[in-house]
Amino acid sequence: MTVDFTVKPADEGSTLTAFLRGAGVSLALIKKIKFLPQGILVDGVKQNTDYRVKAGQQVTISISDTREDAAKSTVIPQDIPMDIVYMDRCCMVVDKPYYMPVHPSFNHPTHTLANAFCGYWQKRGEEKIFRAINRLDRNTSGLVLIALDPFSAEKLKGAADKTYTAIVQGKVEPAEGVIELPIAREAKSIITRCVRADGQYARTDYTVVKQNDKFSLLDIKLHTGRTHQIRVHFAHLGHPLAGDDLYGGSTESIARHALHCRKLEFISPDTGRQVVINSKFPCDMQQIVIKI
Numbered sequence: 001m002t003v004d005f006t007v008k009p010a011d012e013g014s015t016l017t018a019f020l021r022g023a024g025v026s027l028a029l030i031k032k033i034k035f036l037p038q039g040i041l042v043d044g045v046k047q048n049t050d051y052r053v054k055a056g057q058q059v060t061i062s063i064s065d066t067r068e069d070a071a072k073s074t075v076i077p078q079d080i081p082m083d084i085v086y087m088d089r090c091c092m093v094v095d096k097p098y099y100m101p102v103h104p105s106f107n108h109p110t111h112t113l114a115n116a117f118c119g120y121w122q123k124r125g126e127e128k129i130f131r132a133i134n135r136l137d138r139n140t141s142g143l144v145l146i147a148l149d150p151f152s153a154e155k156l157k158g159a160a161d162k163t164y165t166a167i168v169q170g171k172v173e174p175a176e177g178v179i180e181l182p183i184a185r186e187a188k189s190i191i192t193r194c195v196r197a198d199g200q201y202a203r204t205d206y207t208v209v210k211q212n213d214k215f216s217l218l219d220i221k222l223h224t225g226r227t228h229q230i231r232v233h234f235a236h237l238g239h240p241l242a243g244d245d246l247y248g249g250s251t252e253s254i255a256r257h258a259l260h261c262r263k264l265e266f267i268s269p270d271t272g273r274q275v276v277i278n279s280k281f282p283c284d285m286q287q288i289v290i291k292i
Contacts, residue, residue, distance in 0.1 A: 001064045001089060002038075003151060009055040016040060016059065017049040025061065026154045038062050063151040073118070073129055075104060080116035086277050090152035090270040091133075091145060093277050098141040098256050098284070102132055113144060133160055134261070137228075141282045142261030152269040161265040164220040165209075165281070166230055167258035167288050168239040169249060172216040175208040179233045183226040192246060193228045195236040202226045204233045210292050215242060215253075217292055231257060242288065254284050 005023050014022070020030055020040075033039035034049050041060040042051060053059065086093040094113065096102065101112040114130040121128040131153045133145040145160050147153035184199030186192040193199075203223035210217045216239065220230055231247050234240060240249035244257035264277045281289055 001149060002060050002062055005059045005061075007053045007055055007057045007059065011053060012055040013052050015049065016042070016047060016051050016053060019053050019059065020061065024155055025151060029061075029063070029150050029154070032150075033062050036062055061151070063149040075114045075118045075130055076110055077118035077122040078110060078115040079119045079123065080111065082113070082116045082120060085143070085279070086275060088268055088270040090149060090268060091147050091156060091266075093264060093275075094144050094146065095279050096136060096141060096144050098139050098282060101138040102135050102144060103130075108138070117146060133157060134162055134264075136261055137257075137259075139256040140259045140261065141285075143264045143277055143279050144261070145264055145266060155269040156266060159266055162222065162261055163263035164222070164230060165260045165262045165285075166218045166220055166234070167242045167254075167285060167292075168216050168218060168234045169214070169242055170216065170239045171211050171213055172206070172208055172218065172234075172237075172239055177206055179204040179206070179237070181233060181236060183229060183232055185227075193226070193232045195232060200224075200226055202229050202233070204230060210289075212292050215288060215292050217289055230259060253288050256284070258285050258288065260285055 007019065011019050011022065017030055021027065030049060039062050040047060042053065043057050083095040084092055085095050096113055101108045103114050104112050117130045128148060131147040133147055133156045136142060136144060145156065147156050180203045181195045182197060182199030183193050183202045184196040186194050201224060205221045207219045208216055209219055222229060231241055231244055235247035240247045242258040243249055243251050243254035245251050249257065260281060262279045266275055268275050
């Protein structure tokens with residue numbers, strides 16, 4: 001796949017490197033593709049990165065992963081079904097089920113979203129590296145945005161607006177709020193986090209959608225991405241997520257923490273248009289929601 005840029009009068013005289021950096025291309029990608037036969041072209045002709053561009057010229061870069069790139073990946077392709085809810089030339093959105101990790105790990109080397117992604121493209125005769133823009137815990141369900149090339153990964157990084165839905169225990173008051181409490185790792189654990197004065201800044205915004213005396217259904221937006229941020233913040237306020245026994249929640253109504261990434265909004269690097277994707281509640285959360 002290639003991406004084209006047109007040199008504007010203000011950019012005339014810039015080196016190819018400076019021009020591409022100004023267009024949002026990372027230095028790492030420039031270094032990678034500049035040696036490829038069709039890596040960086042100016043009006044269809046390969047040029048060195050110190051070439052000085054002229055207004056009106058078209059600069060074309062190659063952004064597809066090569067077989068050599070894919071060969072360096074340690075992800076094992078597997079034929080695992082994925083619920084693909086959006087795809088264009090630059091990205092795809094997958095609705096991840098709960099209990100599926102996003103990335104392979106020591107405990108889960110296979111049957112992850114990354115394995116499924118690589119298997120999907122392998123079946124189509126293409127080699128792609130898994131680049132998740134947002135990451136969900138194994139037990140968190142919902143939408144995951146995946147870039148299909150390194151340039152799109154740079155463009156999408158930090159640019160996706162995510163809305164989470166959580167079911168927490170008890171009646172949350174007030175009905176809207178901002179939680180700004182620092183989060184740190186528990187001293188005697190490598191997994192659990194806590195609110196502590198010497199922790200990293202963390203901000204969580206929430207709105208109560210509906211509630212009763214037992215549960216509150218919340219829409220949540222994160223301004224920071226600390227590990228277990230939503231779970232820690234609400235547990236600290238005395239409203240742990242339903243099913244989150246790690247932070248004091250009860251598993252009576254649900255067997256995993258009740259958290260779902262239900263909405264993604266982003267600008268597609270392919271079309272330049274805003275994309276809005278919504279996801280329905282998974283069945284285990286829906287069974288609680290209908291009773292609230």
